[in-house]
Amino acid sequence: MTGKNVTLRLLDKADREILKLPRPVKGAIYDFQHKFKTNPDSAGLRLKQLQGHDKLFSARVNDEYRALLLRLADDDWLIVSVKHRKEVYAHLDRLMYSVNRVTGGIEYVDLQVVQEEVLTPQPRQPEPAPRAEPAAPPPLFAQWTEQQLTDLGVAPSLVPVIAALTTEDQLLGLVEHAPQLTGEVLLALYDGKEYEDVLDQVTAPVTAPEPVDPEDFQAAVERPATIVTTTDEALREALEGEDFGRWKVFLHPTQAKLVSRDYSGPARVGGGPGTGKTIVALHRVKHLVERLPAGRTKPVLLTTYNKNLSADLRSRLLALGGEALLSRVEISHVDQLALRTVREAEPGNRKRIIDEAQAVREWRSLLDELDENGWDAEFLHDEWAQVILGQAVTSRTDYFRARRAGRGRTVSRAERAEIWQLTERFTQRLDRLGVQTWDQVAERAAQLEMERARRIQSIDRQREEAGGLDNIHVADGSGGWLRYRYRHIVVDEAQDLRPAHWKMLRAMAAPDRNDLFLVGDTHQRIYKNQVTLGSLGINIRGRSSKLSLSYRTTRQILLSALNVLGDETYDDLDGSTENLAGYRSVLSGAVPDLHGLRDWEDEREAIAALIESWGEIPREQIAIAVPTNEMASQAAWTLAQHGIPRLEIGPDGPRGDNGVHIGTMFRFKGLEYQRMIIAGVSDGLVPRADVQQRRTTDPSRYRREMQRARSLLFVATTRARDSLDIFWHGEPSPFLEELMKARRPMSA
Numbered sequence: 192m193t194g195k196n197v198t199l200r201l202l203d204k205a206d207r208e209i210l211k212l213p214r215p216v217k218g219a220i221y222d223f224q225h226k227f228k229t230n231p232d233s234a235g236l237r238l239k240q241l242q243g244h245d246k247l248f249s250a251r252v253n254d255e256y257r258a259l260l261l262r263l264a265d266d267d268w269l270i271v272s273v274k275h276r277k278e279v280y281a282h283l284d285r286l287m288y289s290v291n292r293v294t295g296g297i298e299y300v301d302l303q304v305v306q307e308e309v310l311t312p313q314p315r316q317p318e319p320a321p322r323a324e325p326a327a328p329p330p331l332f333a334q335w336t337e338q339q340l341t342d343l344g345v346a347p348s349l350v351p352v353i354a355a356l357t358t359e360d361q362l363l364g365l366v367e368h369a370p371q372l373t374g375e376v377l378l379a380l381y382d383g384k385e386y387e388d389v390l391d392q393v394t395a396p397v398t399a400p401e402p403v404d405p406e407d408f409q410a411a412v413e414r415p416a417t418i419v420t421t422t423d424e425a426l427r428e429a430l431e432g433e434d435f436g437r438w439k440v441f442l443h444p445t446q447a448k449l450v451s452r453d454y455s456g457p458a459r460v461g462g463g464p465g466t467g468k469t470i471v472a473l474h475r476v477k478h479l480v481e482r483l484p485a486g487r488t489k490p491v492l493l494t495t496y497n498k499n500l501s502a503d504l505r506s507r508l509l510a511l512g513g514e515a516l517l518s519r520v521e522i523s524h525v526d527q528l529a530l531r532t533v534r535e536a537e538p539g540n541r542k543r544i545i546d547e548a549q550a551v552r553e554w555r556s557l558l559d560e561l562d563e564n565g566w567d568a569e570f571l572h573d574e575w576a577q578v579i580l581g582q583a584v585t586s587r588t589d590y591f592r593a594r595r596a597g598r599g600r601t602v603s604r605a606e607r608a609e610i611w612q613l614t615e616r617f618t619q620r621l622d623r624l625g626v627q628t629w630d631q632v633a634e635r636a637a638q639l640e641m642e643r644a645r646r647i648q649s650i651d652r653q654r655e656e657a658g659g660l661d662n663i664h665v666a667d668g669s670g671g672w673l674r675y676r677y678r679h680i681v682v683d684e685a686q687d688l689r690p691a692h693w694k695m696l697r698a699m700a701a702p703d704r705n706d707l708f709l710v711g712d713t714h715q716r717i718y719k720n721q722v723t724l725g726s727l728g729i730n731i732r733g734r735s736s737k738l739s740l741s742y743r744t745t746r747q748i749l750l751s752a753l754n755v756l757g758d759e760t761y762d763d764l765d766g767s768t769e770n771l772a773g774y775r776s777v778l779s780g781a782v783p784d785l786h787g788l789r790d791w792e793d794e795r796e797a798i799a800a801l802i803e804s805w806g807e808i809p810r811e812q813i814a815i816a817v818p819t820n821e822m823a824s825q826a827a828w829t830l831a832q833h834g835i836p837r838l839e840i841g842p843d844g845p846r847g848d849n850g851v852h853i854g855t856m857f858r859f860k861g862l863e864y865q866r867m868i869i870a871g872v873s874d875g876l877v878p879r880a881d882v883q884q885r886r887t888t889d890p891s892r893y894r895r896e897m898q899r900a901r902s903l904l905f906v907a908t909t910r911a912r913d914s915l916d917i918f919w920h921g922e923p924s925p926f927l928e929e930l931m932k933a934r935r936p937m938s939a
Contacts, residue, residue, distance in 0.1 A: 197228045198267045202299060203371070203418035203441050209273050212256070219253040220273065223429040227258075231268070243283050246408065247271075261288055261297070269419065271299040290408060291372070294444065295399030296416025298370040300348050309364040310355055328357040332858045333817070339386065344372040344394045353377065357369060363779050371443070372397060374777050375740065382746070382775070392739060392773030397444040415447035415742045442474060443467065449736055450474040457707035457724075458734040459685070459764065463774040464752070464909035465743030468710040469861070472683045475856060476710050477512050479679045480519045481928070489521040490678040492699070496687040496718075498524050499663050500846045505847060518866040521677070525692045526629050529636035532695070534867050536639050539841035542627040547572070550628045557617055566613065570600070570892070573719060575614045576630040581690040583634060587611045600889050618841035624685035633691035640676075647673050647701075675701045684861065685711030686764065689720045693727045713761045714771060717857060717899065723766045731765055739773040740910075743863050748915045752908040754929035759898050783908075783915035785930060787923060791822070794870055794918045795829035801916060802835055802851060805866065810846075812865035814852040816874045826870060827853050867911035869904070874922040877904055901926055 209220060223236075227250065231238050237251040241259075248268075249257045257279045259272040267494050271288065285303040290296070323678055332340070337350050345353065349369055356362050362381060366374035372394070379389045397416055404410065411417055442450065449460055449471050462468050476493050483490060493508065495501055501524035509517055523531070533540060545553070554568035584590045590611050591604060602610065650673060676699045682688065685876060688696075700706045707729060724731055753771065763769035788794045802813060817823050823839055830837040830851060838847045840854030852864070871877070878900035885893040904926055908915060923931065 193623070196266055197231055199224055199228050200267075200269045200412065200419040202269055202271045202297070204368075205270055205272055205299075206420075206441075212273065216253065216256050216273070219256065220258075223250070223258060224270075227268070229851060230267075236887050239282055241280075241286075244286070247288065249279055252896045259286070261408065263412050265411060267412070269297065271414060272301065284327070287346075287348040289346070289348070290403060290405045290411040291344060291346065291370070291416065292403050292405055292761055293342070293394060293399070294372060294397050294416035295403040295411055295414045296304065296370075296372075296397075296418075296444070297411045298346050298373075300346055300368070300370065302348065302352070305349070305352055305365065305368050307363055308368065310352065330354060331358075331362060332355045332377070335380065335386070340376070343376045343386075343389060344397070345376055346370050346373045349373055366777055371777075372416075375775070378746070378777055379775060388773070393775075396739075410475075415442075415444035418442065418444070418447075420935055429443040442470070443740060445738060445740070446471050446474070449738075454705050454708070454734050456702065456704070456734060457709070457729045457731050458518060458705075458736070459709040459711075459724075460730045460736050460738060461710075461712055461763065461769060462738030463712060463741060463749075463771050464715060464906065465741035465776075465863070466738035466774075467736060467740075467742055468712065469504070469507075469683050471738070472681050472708070472710045473507055473511055476508060476520055476681050477516055479681070479705065480512070480516055487518075489519055491520045492677045492680045492696075493520055493522045493683070494525045494528060494680070494696070495683040496525055496859075497842075498527065498682060499842065500524065501527070502844070503861060525682075525696075526632065528631075529633045529692070529695060532636040533632055537635075542625055544632065545626045545628055547628070552632075553624075554617060557613070557620055561613075561616070563613070566610075570889075571610065571613060571617075574610055574655060575617065576628070577690070577719070579614055580630050580634045583638065592710060600891060621640055628849070630689065630691065633689050633695065637691040637694035637698070640695045643673065644675070647675060675699060678703075679705055680707050682707070682709045682716075683711070685709040686713045686716040687711070687718045687720060688722070690722050690727060693722060693724060693729060697728045709764075709842055711764070713764060713769065714756060715860070715902055716761075716904050717860060717906060719895070719899070721762065721895075722764060723762075724764050725766060735763065736768075737773075739771075739775060741776040741778070743778075744776055744909050745778045745913070746776045746913075747780055747782045748908065748911050749774070749776050751783045751915065751930055752905055755905050755908055755926050756901055757926070757929065759901055761898075783917060783930070785923075785927070786916060786918045788918060788920045790920045791825070791871065794920050795826055797827065798868055799829055799833040799835060799919060801868070802830070803833065806841075808866060810851045811838075811849055813866040813868070814854075814859065814862070814866075814868055814910065815868045816854065816859050816910070817858045817869075817871045818855065818879075819871075820855055822871050823853050823855055856903045859910050860906055863910050863912055865912050866914045866916075867907070868916045868918065869907050870918040871920075872904070872917050872920040872924045872927060874915075874924055876926040877926060883893075 209217060226233060227236060231250070235251065241247045241249055246261050248260045248262055250256050252273060255275060256273055257276050258270050259274065259279065261269040261271055261836055263269055282303040285301060287300045287302060289298055302580060332353050340350055340353065341347050346369065349365070352365065356365065359381070362377060370375075375393050376389060380386070384392075397413060399416065410919050412419065420441065440750050446467055452458075460468055460471055472493070476491055479491050493504055495504060505517070505522045508520065508522065530544070551568050551572050554572050558564070558566060558568060578584065578593050578595055579590060582593050584593050587608065591607055595602070636789055678700065680700050682696065696707065709731070744752065753774070760768050760769070761778060776851060786797060788797055798815060805813070815826050817826060827837045828838055830853070836850035838845045838850040838852055840846070840852055840858040845852055878885075878897055882893065882896040882900060885896065904924070917927065917930070919927070
């Protein structure tokens with residue numbers, strides 16, 4: 192057997208097993224995989240077929256450990272486990288491997304390990320006095336037949352084990368060792384989901400599109416359902432010792448399908464927090480770059496809504512593909528992109544840019560100067576930004592005809608005339624001050640790019656009319672050979688972009704296959720930007736998918752987060768609604784703790800005491816989210832009094848390297864922590880008291896603001912990986928009502 196073309200792969204879950212081994216063994220595995228790919232028949236590897244198995248072999252890693260490998264073809268091998276040599280040969284009949292008839296993926300199960308670690312009861316301490324044996328609890332899955340379970344994709348070899356499960360601890364233990372789909376199916380059934388819903392939401396998305404040959408292992412290893420890695424570098428990443436490295440290597444089958452799919456136009460991927468939307472976006476960028484013709488340009492744009500997340504995307508993309516990948520990708524947050532576009536076209540435009548809060552203050556100043564008390568500054572700013580700028584309205588007549596869907600309060604023709612006059616005065620005020628808003632920048636960039644696209648299309652039409660020949664005078668008059676800026680655009684956190692951003696992005700790439708790829712979750716919308724993509728020239732109908740498996744949040748935290756959302760209805764960025772049906776996790780942990788305190792000072796002291804009780808937990812893996820900047824500063828001061836290192840999170844992320852991260856809930860979008868504390872979740876703070884005041888004066892705006900406040904708390908709760916603690920003083924937020932019903936709050 193020649194070794195020069197040998198393929199050696201590592202099966203998902205085998206890497207987790209290897210991570211538990213002593214460090215010298217992990218080092219030996221690196222050496223082993225290199226030697227094996229060079230020459231599997233090397234005498235030092237002692238490759239041999241295991242008795243009673245036609246595809247399973249063992250090979251020497253070092254004196255003490257052996258790799259178990261499936262031989263898929265002559266020179267194609269798959270590592271399924273690494274065991275101590277004494278454990279390899281003792282129970283050969285308990286090693287099960289097969290091709291799943293539903294997904295078509297390769298699955299491996301060690302029934303001996305399952306028996307010992309899941310079903311065998313741990314020895315108990317002797318009790319002081321004899322007591323009657325309690326009645327045995329009923330089996331967890333007795334109501335489903337073997338056929339039903341295997342139709343859902345459960346590994347047939349595990350059906351007898353599943354029939355014997357009687358406790359949640361046993362179930363969670365089995366999930367650790369079972370193939371991924373088996374674990375997902377069992378947890379969904381255990382959580383009370385209907386059989387048909389599990390079939391539709393868990394099994395159907397990973398079902399093989401073609402008939403499965405259960406004997407064809409080589410075909411099976413190429414399917415997305417077989418989660419493997421192949422290259423030396425990827426193997427090193429998988430074994431580098433922490434879960435965060437796995438995202439670069441292992442993709443869930445549903446993620447892998449979305450990454451590599453060929454779309455006929457714009458596509459969108461939704462899903463709840465922690466489902467890997469950003470990971471899909473990054474791997475999608477890599478997939479697109481790998482299919483580009485050679486060159487030095489950057490025809491792929493990766494963008495998101497703020498600078499902090501943009502920097503995170505850059506570092507992750509660098510980790511995923513190195514400088515070679517980064518060299519073909521433009522990475523920019525969308526406002527920076529808009530500003531650069533405007534300044535390219537208008538180099539003399541050096542107006543200072545103000546944010547939304549500053550703009551609202553300018554509105555208030557204008558209304559005060561005019562002694563105008565009939566209008567609310569925030570309402571006027573939103574009307575100007577979302578209707579007038581959002582629809583590129585340039586005249587009073589056009590404003591009279593402008594659509595105001597979703598704006599809530601109806602305005603008469605006379606009121607529109609007043610609003611138009613006020614907005615003219617406002618823009619004149621900004622000009623006098625030499626400032627502009629991000630909304631203005633985005634809309635100007637959109638208009639510039641749309642005009643550029645029209646010129647490109649005009650040149651294309653003239654070329655067609657001339658039989659494919661370029662008109663050199665037209666091209667020369669344009670200042671250069673016009674072309675679209677990008678071939679592919681990938682957008683992360685799509686739910687928070689403005690309408691003008693979408694118009695700009697649509698114009699920056701030619702309408703073509705795989706032109707726009709958007710990921711986001713409208714349940715996590717924390718800004719006021721509500722759009723219907725179809726009305727902006729981005730048609731995602733029929734090309735919208737959803738991820739539903741959370742890799743970050745435990746099932747217990749997930750349930751609490753979903754309770755925060757209540758019965759609110761959320762849009763799908765295209766005029767319809769969406770929900771988090773099927774949103775689930777295979778991770779398990781403690782139920783979130785609720786802490787009701789007397790006042791804000793007591794809250795802060797209780798939080799400091801809680802953090803001190805966590806001992807050696809790295810402080811940068813702990814976060815405190817609060818409603819306001821002032822509360823963030825006060826919380827930081829209290830931690831300082833207790834000698835706890837802390838970092839406040841600003842617009843550009845944490846201001847330092849070590850310490851508990853503290854900031855407003857807005858600052859935690861896109862971040863995650865081992866332990867999450869949400870403080871100040873009190874009535875009047877979450878949501879703000881002024882939101883409640885609009886309940887009767889502006890019901891539509893009240894509903895929008897309440898939904899936004901719920902989304903913000905939802906985002907904060909789902910930053911947690913292992914534990915979540917929610918604090919309040921006085922009356923708790925109404926958003927905690929469902930959580931309070933489920934659990935009585937803890938008192939400090």
